[in-house]
Structures are given as C-alpha cells and as structure tokens.
Amino acid sequence: MQNTLVINAEGPEVRVAVVEEGSLAELFVERKRDRGLVGNIYRGKVSRVLPGMQCAFVDLGPKVERAAFLYVADVVGSGEERRLFEDSETDSDSPDGQSRGRARKQLAARKIEELLKPGQDIFVQVVKDAIGQKGARVTGYVSLPGRYSVFMPNVDQVGVSRRISSEKERKRLRELVNGVRPKNAGFIIRTAAEDANDDELRDDVDFLARLWDEIMRRCDESRTLGLVYADLDLPLRVVRDLLREDTSEMVIDDEEQYERVQKFTTAFLPRFASRIKRYDSRRPIFDHYHIEPELRQAVQRRVPLKSGGYLVIDQGEALTAIDVNTGSFVNAGSGNLEDTVTVNNLEASDEVARQLRLRNIGGIIVIDFVDMDKEGNRKKVWDAFHKALSRDRARTNVTKISELGLVEMTRKRTRESLVQLLTEPCPTCDGAGVVKSVTTVANEVLREVRRSGALVDNDKIELECAPRVADVLSREERDYLDHLEKRFQRKIEVVPQKSWKPDQYRVAGKMSTEIAAQEAAAAGHGGGGGSGGNGARSPARETRDLRGADNGRKRRRRGRGRDRQASA
Known part of the structure; x- marks a missing residue:
C-alpha cells in the first residue's frame, strides 16, 4: 500500500500525517515548546x-x-x-x-x-x-x-x-x-x-x-x-521509522526542516533522498492534501460509515467503548436482516481499525458490533477486523466476538490520544459530557428557598439564575412559588441573568457554589439529614423528573433495539 508522508512544520508545532490511498491513516504532533x-x-x-x-x-x-x-x-x-x-x-x-x-x-x-x-x-x-x-x-x-x-x-x-x-x-x-x-x-x-x-x-x-x-x-x-x-525530534524520527519502500514521497512545507531532513536522509538513507520534496505553495499543505477536514472529524464522537451506518466512540479513563450502529443502512439488495447486519459490521471493522490508529486510542477497548446470530458471520467479521489491524504498528491483543457482539482488545499506549492532545475538558461539564438539566437546577433553587427562606431579613427573596432556568421557575413552577410566598410571607422575585451559565444561581444573595460547598461540608460531618416536614413538595415536578429519567433509559434501549432486532 503506497503512502505519502506530509509534514507541516510552519508555526509552533510540527504535524506529520501518514496518508494511505488518499485517506489520513495516522497523525503525529510535536509541539516545539512541549516535546x-x-x-x-x-x-x-x-x-x-x-x-x-x-x-x-x-x-x-x-x-x-x-x-x-x-x-x-x-x-x-x-x-x-x-x-x-x-x-x-x-x-x-x-x-x-x-x-x-x-x-x-x-x-x-x-x-x-x-x-x-x-x-x-x-x-x-x-x-x-x-x-x-x-x-x-x-x-x-x-x-x-x-x-x-x-x-x-x-x-x-x-x-x-x-x-x-x-x-x-x-x-x-x-x-x-x-x-x-x-x-x-x-x-x-x-x-x-x-x-x-x-x-x-x-x-x-x-x-x-x-x-x-x-x-x-x-x-x-x-x-x-x-x-x-x-x-531525535519528530521529523527525523519519521525518516528513521516510517520512510520505507512503499513511501511515494515525503513532503515538507518548511525550508529549515526540509534541509535538515534532506541532509539526514542523504547521510543515512541515500536511496530515499530523491523522495524528499519541498512544498512551497501559498495554500497550507494540510489543505492541499485534504487533511484538515479529516482531522476535524477525528476528534468527533460520531463517525459516519459510507453505507449510512455509524460508529460512536467514547473515550473514558478506564476504557474506550466503540458502538457500531446500522443507522440508515438498509442493504436494499437483501431481504435478510442477518446479512444486512453482517455487511454493516464488515464495513465497521475496517473503520474501527482505522480510527484506532488515527486517534491513537490505547489501553482497553470494547467494541460493540451489531448482534449476529450465525457463528460463521461472527468469524467473518473478526477475521476482517484482525486483517485491518495488521496495518497497525502498535501491539494489539484481540478476543473473539462474543454472542453479544462484543470484542475486547488492548492496544499499546505510549503517548496521548489525539483527543487528549488536541482538546481539553469542557469548563462547563468538566469533561463529563453532560451538564445538569434546567429542571434539575430549578429544583435546586426551590430547595434552597425552602431551606433558607425563613432566615431572609428582607420582605423579598430574589432568585437570580440563567434565563432558561428562570423560565422554568416563572412558568412551570409559578404555583409552587406562590405556595412558598405564602409559607414564608415574603415576595419571591425571579431575576434572569443573561450572562450566567445554566448551573449558576443566587438565592437571597447566596451563590450556587457557596450552597454546594455548605452541603458538601454538612454531608462530610454527618449533617445531611432528611428534609423532614419542611413544607410541601412539588409532586408534579418530582413526577416529571422521574418520568424524564425513565424516558431517557427507554430512549437508550430503543436506540439499541433498532440494531438488536436480529436477536429479538
């Protein structure tokens, strides 16, 4: 398989792309200030x-x-x-x-x-x-x-x-x-x-x-x-380790790096010296080789397959989970669900192997292929996956596909994955990928009103919060706010703050972060007792919370069920 090595060395970082048959196969990044x-x-x-x-x-x-x-x-x-x-x-x-x-x-x-x-x-x-x-x-x-x-x-x-x-x-x-x-x-x-x-x-x-x-x-x-x-630094390591007979050319966009690489190659690998090329177009080199769009896709959670199916890749601290889905793929040429699922899994096996290399995902990896009833089809998909992994230089160890369609494997990890290298945890969710719903935050605000309403010196309690939370309080929970006003004999005013994040709020001058710290301290000292009889709950609100959580579980099961009907 012919490959091209593309080196982008202009600027504060060096990026090396391995392009195989027109597609980005691997990417190496070395920042000059953080080697x-x-x-x-x-x-x-x-x-x-x-x-x-x-x-x-x-x-x-x-x-x-x-x-x-x-x-x-x-x-x-x-x-x-x-x-x-x-x-x-x-x-x-x-x-x-x-x-x-x-x-x-x-x-x-x-x-x-x-x-x-x-x-x-x-x-x-x-x-x-x-x-x-x-x-x-x-x-x-x-x-x-x-x-x-x-x-x-x-x-x-x-x-x-x-x-x-x-x-x-x-x-x-x-x-x-x-x-x-x-x-x-x-x-x-x-x-x-x-x-x-x-x-x-x-x-x-x-x-x-x-x-x-x-x-x-x-x-x-x-x-x-x-x-x-x-x-050696990255460009010279690439010459040492990746410049092979199947490399058609190595293209470099920086004059200084080009001269270094040319000198190194001439001294140690003279037969490859003619394959080192200088890229001098005004158009960025990664744009010329159509690498940037693939690189942007390489940090996305969802990976589309050409047939209409897709992968979902979730990288966690303990392991990486890869879910294979049929999506819109219906395999019009076949009326057999087992055949459709097998064709989808065969396509996915190649893409999973490619994504592991491209994203440099290491450690424990679990792949959830769509269920196949026939052992022969499971073996066919496993063989295809094993063959696709043969192009990977990293050491891998792969188990057979289980009856549930799961493959467990390990891949040698020596550096950060592409996602770890190119992204950082979201400051809002701290990398969890989820934030509290506006309903949950609204409920927290109401609980704090019940907790501290009687202690407020003024005749008014101000609830400052993000606009969406304010909307829930003012519209959906207006009856419950009226109940609290009567209970504490104080007017409750909801004040939207346009610049605030959804989980930010202030109740009677006390910020949400301060409230959370006090709750944590109380829990740490065994002070987290029940609410006892402190006022009426909002049954309608609690029912909505429970129903929403249950519906979420059902949606996840239904989503899985669309790809699992073969075993039903």
Missing part, C-alpha cells in the same frame, strides 16, 4: 519504593515535573530479560518510541525492595509519556532504535521482528548481527531490515554501538540528575 519524553534517557534517583505495588517512583531531575513510574519487571536484574524478545517488534517501528515496558500482570523473579532503595541513582529511559494525572513510565532496559535494528545494551540476545516471515531471511539477519554486535549487548532486528544488504545492517549496528558509548561517556562525566540523551 514528549519517550525515548529520552535520564540519570534519575529513586524517591520511593512501594513493595505493596512492586513499583518505585523515580525523580528525573528539576526539568521533569512529576516523578516517573517504574515497575519491578522493568528493573535491570529483575529476571525479566528473557521476556524482552517474546513480543513482536512492532512498537519499535513507530516514531512514538520503542516501548519495552512489561505488562503489570507479569511478575518478576525478584522483589523490587531487593533491587532498589530510596536515594539510589538509576539509569532509565522513558517508554510512556505522562498522561493526565499519571507520571511518565520508565524502564531500566534502555534501547536505542536505528533504521534496521534496536540496540539493547542490557540484554545479551538477538531477536528478529515477527513481521519478517521468511525463515531464510531471519537466519541471515540473525547470523549477520551476531557476528558484529558488541559483547554482552543485544539487538532486535527491525522489519525495515528485510532484504537490506549486509553493509547497511553492519553500519546500523556499528552506529548504535558508538552512540551508546557516547551516552555512557556523558553519563560518567556528569553526576547530576537529568537528561543524558534526547531522542
């Missing part, structure tokens, strides 16, 4: 050892804000060396870095308290950037990626990428590297090494060995905590 740490090597100091978690926290120096996280299986000497070559080499084919961190469930042969002590200096490499409230993850098993191989100084072994299928070629590469590698040092031979000539591979091995010697020299010269070696 990621993956691949960087640090002299750190152990700040805490947690035997109960079998992990440690490592201080990486004053320029890294949060302490890094180190699993016991990532500590040199833990007995995990044999596992480092069990995984496929796909992670190291990505410009995100060459993660070699071990899974949490794998237990090391030795305990972390036997290997590390607080205050101990340690040499580590970042394998996963800090995400959210989590600090960076590091490993003691340092690795240096080259074009054709990955150098691992702490492991005396040679591995070959599982993507190289020819046993003859695997044997040739292994024997060649074994003959030239430094004593007690390990290498993983990358996919790009397939069919590379002997001199190219030897030069790659020699370059990485010399680079490691230089890193060790720097480490010996400086005993301060901090950065010892920084990985």
Whole structure:
C-alpha cells in the first residue's frame, strides 16, 4: 500500500500525517515548546519504593515535573530479560518510541525492595509519556532504535521482528548481527531490515554501538540528575521509522526542516533522498492534501460509515467503548436482516481499525458490533477486523466476538490520544459530557428557598439564575412559588441573568457554589439529614423528573433495539 508522508512544520508545532490511498491513516504532533519524553534517557534517583505495588517512583531531575513510574519487571536484574524478545517488534517501528515496558500482570523473579532503595541513582529511559494525572513510565532496559535494528545494551540476545516471515531471511539477519554486535549487548532486528544488504545492517549496528558509548561517556562525566540523551525530534524520527519502500514521497512545507531532513536522509538513507520534496505553495499543505477536514472529524464522537451506518466512540479513563450502529443502512439488495447486519459490521471493522490508529486510542477497548446470530458471520467479521489491524504498528491483543457482539482488545499506549492532545475538558461539564438539566437546577433553587427562606431579613427573596432556568421557575413552577410566598410571607422575585451559565444561581444573595460547598461540608460531618416536614413538595415536578429519567433509559434501549432486532 503506497503512502505519502506530509509534514507541516510552519508555526509552533510540527504535524506529520501518514496518508494511505488518499485517506489520513495516522497523525503525529510535536509541539516545539512541549516535546514528549519517550525515548529520552535520564540519570534519575529513586524517591520511593512501594513493595505493596512492586513499583518505585523515580525523580528525573528539576526539568521533569512529576516523578516517573517504574515497575519491578522493568528493573535491570529483575529476571525479566528473557521476556524482552517474546513480543513482536512492532512498537519499535513507530516514531512514538520503542516501548519495552512489561505488562503489570507479569511478575518478576525478584522483589523490587531487593533491587532498589530510596536515594539510589538509576539509569532509565522513558517508554510512556505522562498522561493526565499519571507520571511518565520508565524502564531500566534502555534501547536505542536505528533504521534496521534496536540496540539493547542490557540484554545479551538477538531477536528478529515477527513481521519478517521468511525463515531464510531471519537466519541471515540473525547470523549477520551476531557476528558484529558488541559483547554482552543485544539487538532486535527491525522489519525495515528485510532484504537490506549486509553493509547497511553492519553500519546500523556499528552506529548504535558508538552512540551508546557516547551516552555512557556523558553519563560518567556528569553526576547530576537529568537528561543524558534526547531522542531525535519528530521529523527525523519519521525518516528513521516510517520512510520505507512503499513511501511515494515525503513532503515538507518548511525550508529549515526540509534541509535538515534532506541532509539526514542523504547521510543515512541515500536511496530515499530523491523522495524528499519541498512544498512551497501559498495554500497550507494540510489543505492541499485534504487533511484538515479529516482531522476535524477525528476528534468527533460520531463517525459516519459510507453505507449510512455509524460508529460512536467514547473515550473514558478506564476504557474506550466503540458502538457500531446500522443507522440508515438498509442493504436494499437483501431481504435478510442477518446479512444486512453482517455487511454493516464488515464495513465497521475496517473503520474501527482505522480510527484506532488515527486517534491513537490505547489501553482497553470494547467494541460493540451489531448482534449476529450465525457463528460463521461472527468469524467473518473478526477475521476482517484482525486483517485491518495488521496495518497497525502498535501491539494489539484481540478476543473473539462474543454472542453479544462484543470484542475486547488492548492496544499499546505510549503517548496521548489525539483527543487528549488536541482538546481539553469542557469548563462547563468538566469533561463529563453532560451538564445538569434546567429542571434539575430549578429544583435546586426551590430547595434552597425552602431551606433558607425563613432566615431572609428582607420582605423579598430574589432568585437570580440563567434565563432558561428562570423560565422554568416563572412558568412551570409559578404555583409552587406562590405556595412558598405564602409559607414564608415574603415576595419571591425571579431575576434572569443573561450572562450566567445554566448551573449558576443566587438565592437571597447566596451563590450556587457557596450552597454546594455548605452541603458538601454538612454531608462530610454527618449533617445531611432528611428534609423532614419542611413544607410541601412539588409532586408534579418530582413526577416529571422521574418520568424524564425513565424516558431517557427507554430512549437508550430503543436506540439499541433498532440494531438488536436480529436477536429479538
């Protein structure tokens, strides 16, 4: 499959788009003032050892804000060396870095308290950037990626990428590297090494060995905590990791970056130098290649399918859920619901795999395909999904489709997803995706009137709130306000505030935030008693609240039911 690498380097960030057959397949972003740490090597100091978690926290120096996280299986000497070559080499084919961190469930042969002590200096490499409230993850098993191989100084072994299928070629590469590698040092031979000539591979091995010697020299010269070696920046990593035989061209819109990339390519990959192109049109490069519209779509929750179906992608803290829906797709050529559902799922399987790469969604992922009754159809969809994932350089692990149409999978995560990188939590809902309804806020206002109405010194109680909330109070709850006026012998006036958010209100001079804080404090001290007999409730209002919640559940079930009639 031919691809084009498009680099937008003008401005404060560098964006690299991988375009496959005219569609955006992957996007990498590096901000010049906020480069990621993956691949960087640090002299750190152990700040805490947690035997109960079998992990440690490592201080990486004053320029890294949060302490890094180190699993016991990532500590040199833990007995995990044999596992480092069990995984496929796909992670190291990505410009995100060459993660070699071990899974949490794998237990090391030795305990972390036997290997590390607080205050101990340690040499580590970042394998996963800090995400959210989590600090960076590091490993003691340092690795240096080259074009054709990955150098691992702490492991005396040679591995070959599982993507190289020819046993003859695997044997040739292994024997060649074994003959030239430094004593007690390990290498993983990358996919790009397939069919590379002997001199190219030897030069790659020699370059990485010399680079490691230089890193060790720097480490010996400086005993301060901090950065010892920084990985290449994004444009050069892309040349190293993504410029391949199936790359038709690499187009760059910035003169300085173009010259750097051209010089780097000429020195290390001369046969690809002619494919580096300078883009000098006035039209923005991402507009020219029609990337911007796809990029805007890539942060949307809903993803349309060409047939009329659609995906809904919800990224959460614990996992990502992807729901497949038939939408307007009716498969006019078939009168069989099972066939319609299967065709929709086959189309969705390709798009789900594409979205995982494009959005860089990692961690636990659950995909809810439309239910299929026949085992043969479930297998057909799973095979199509597995094939679509084969283009993904990130390591994936996928379970079979269950009878409920669910697929559980994991995808290796080394950096922020596209949504995390390009968006921020909504200041109104704090990232929850929902806000209180105007009816709920109106009810809160009325409860506060019941709570504090008798304490107001004036003969009038002012209710200040957003216009929509004011409308609910003035129209739907006017009878209940009249009841409260009689009860407290005070006039109640609703005052709309046009600039306020829906959840903002003020009752008799007391703001909603102050009220919420007082309620939380009371609950924390066991002061949250019932309302007792404090006045009449509004039965009509409470009935509407309950009915609205129930109708919401029914709407969700009906929405699901439209795609689940095959099993009814």
